[in-house]
Amino acid sequence: MSERSNQSVRGTRSFRALLRHVLHLQEPPRRTALAFAVGVFIAFSPAYGLHTALVALCTWLFGLNFIALLTGMLINNPWTIIPILGATYWTGAFVLGRTDTPTFDWHDLSFSGIYDQILPYAGPFMLGGLILSVLGTLISYPAAYFFIVKYRSESSASSAKPLPPSDSVG
Numbered sequence: 794m795s796e797r798s799n800q801s802v803r804g805t806r807s808f809r810a811l812l813r814h815v816l817h818l819q820e821p822p823r824r825t826a827l828a829f830a831v832g833v834f835i836a837f838s839p840a841y842g843l844h845t846a847l848v849a850l851c852t853w854l855f856g857l858n859f860i861a862l863l864t865g866m867l868i869n870n871p872w873t874i875i876p877i878l879g880a881t882y883w884t885g886a887f888v889l890g891r892t893d894t895p896t897f898d899w900h901d902l903s904f905s906g907i908y909d910q911i912l913p914y915a916g917p918f919m920l921g922g923l924i925l926s927v928l929g930t931l932i933s934y935p936a937a938y939f940f941i942v943k944y945r946s947e948s949s950a951s952s953a954k955p956l957p958p959s960d961s962v963g
Contacts, residue, residue, distance in 0.1 A: 823938060825941055829864060868929075884924050
């Protein structure tokens with residue numbers, strides 16, 4: 794197996810282990826689902842570079858479970874960041890009625906040149922991020938709640954030990 798394939802398998806295993814940990818949290822399903830949904834909100838928010846800090850802040854401010862928040866936030870990861878960035882801009886541009894395609898002049902890479910080129914797209918990007926954050930939260934809360942309740946009920950049913958056979962005969 795190649796090194797890249799090994800890393801992918803390890804990454805998949807670690808994400809599954811994180812999900813398994815979230816499903817076994819000893820707190821009410823509504824609270825775990827809420828923490829996951831807030832993590833999804835953070836994942837789609839346009840505050841790139843601050844996502845982990847926002848998870849820590851929400852853990853501290855609201856007392857939400859760090860693992861559940863982190864799991865929701867990890868929807869935005871190296872494999873999904875490009876589609877999320879594209880969907881974020883496209884959503885904002887669609888709502889604002891903009892049809893122009895973002896372009897970039899690679900000849901002026903000064904700070905002011907980059908700033909001047911990116912600034913016109915900041916509004917649609919911020920608006921799209923907010924819209925996708927809210928939609929992601931509204932979808933992820935009931936989905937997370939459903940899966941947590943279902944998993945815990947299946948887990949408790951399968952872990953229930955059968956009664957021993959009766960000692961009396963007849």
